[in-house]
Amino acid sequence: MSDLQALYTAVLEGNAPAAKEVVKQALDEGVNPEDLLQKYMIPAMDEVGRLFEANEYFVPELLISARAMKGALELIRPKLVETGAKPVGKVVIGTVRGDLHDIGKNLVAAMLEGGGFEIIDLGVDVSPEKFIEAAKEKGANIIAMSALLTTTMPGMKTTVEAIEAAGLKGKVKTMIGGAPVTQRYADEIRADGFSDNASGAVRIARELVAK
Numbered sequence: 654m655s656d657l658q659a660l661y662t663a664v665l666e667g668n669a670p671a672a673k674e675v676v677k678q679a680l681d682e683g684v685n686p687e688d689l690l691q692k693y694m695i696p697a698m699d700e701v702g703r704l705f706e707a708n709e710y711f712v713p714e715l716l717i718s719a720r721a722m723k724g725a726l727e728l729i730r731p732k733l734v735e736t737g738a739k740p741v742g743k744v745v746i747g748t749v750r751g752d753l754h755d756i757g758k759n760l761v762a763a764m765l766e767g768g769g770f771e772i773i774d775l776g777v778d779v780s781p782e783k784f785i786e787a788a789k790e791k792g793a794n795i796i797a798m799s800a801l802l803t804t805t806m807p808g809m810k811t812t813v814e815a816i817e818a819a820g821l822k823g824k825v826k827t828m829i830g831g832a833p834v835t836q837r838y839a840d841e842i843r844a845d846g847f848s849d850n851a852s853g854a855v856r857i858a859r860e861l862v863a864k
């Protein structure tokens with residue numbers, strides 16, 4: 654039986670090979686992929702954030718932890734999909750313009766994929782035009798935006814406004830999230846949904862497609 658606490662430590666210490674190894678072994682043993690994410694990987698990244706804020710970790714440590722997280726997530730993503738039901742909707746997702754943080758966005762994308770959604774991931778630094786173009790082209794039900802910087806959050810407002818201006822309001826729902834984002838901000842910019850975590854994102858997305 655794999656030592657799952659080692660996954661927490663591997664992400665915390667930025668040990669990508671160890672993180673992948675534990676995940677591989679755990680998945681082979683039939684451990685629920687969502688448990689690996691929720692109980693070990695996300696708490697480890699939360700701790701990385703706390704250490705950064707306490708000036709105990711600096712940008713290099715963040716980057717290597719992020720790399721370990723990404724590597725492990727790549728192994729988990731296909732498993733999350735396998736456990737999901739049939740496609741329930743299409744989501745275009747990305748981190749807004751000027752923002753390069755993608756760990757939360759990737760988690761949300763993986764959870765949505767696991768929850769049965771088809772995901773069109775536009776990556777980071779995504780302009781309002783790119784979001785809209787992709788949503789139109791792919792016939793998406795939802796545009797999901799992530800922002801981790803207070804300076805890039807306005808990109809969400811601009812995108813919601815561009816959706817309204819394109820006459821897509823109601824046809825394409827918007828969902829936002831990221832550490833500085835709140836329900837209040839979502840209401841203020843007329844976004845259709847908000848969640849402060851990846852599991853909540855799946856619930857909200859389901860509600861939005863059902864409306």
Ligand code: B12
Pocket residue numbers: 695698699701702703705706712715716719751752753754755756757758760761797798799800801802803804828829830831832833847848849850851852853854
């Ligand atoms: C890792 C990290 C980085 C890494 C990013 C690596 C990567 N590939 O993502 C690197 C080192 C590159 C980085 C760079 C910078 N960073 Co940084 N970074 C962080 C850190 C420590 C953790 C972020 C993270 O990954 N958290 C873990 C994930 C799982 O959490 P999450 O993103 O919040 O996502 C969850 C929810 O918010 C939600 N969610 C997220 N997206 C979405 C989307 C939808 C639709 C929904 C529904 C939900 C949802 O679900 C997710 C899962 O639960 C935070 C500190 C913190 N506590 O947040 C600072 C932080 C965000 N960074 C900060 C800063 C200032 C920067 C830099 C400007 C630093 C610099 N001087 O260069 C640059 C900016 C670069 C840029 N242009 O984007 C500040 C932002 C301050 C502010 N208020 O604006 C923070 C808060 C640190 C701090 N306290 O100062 N950073």
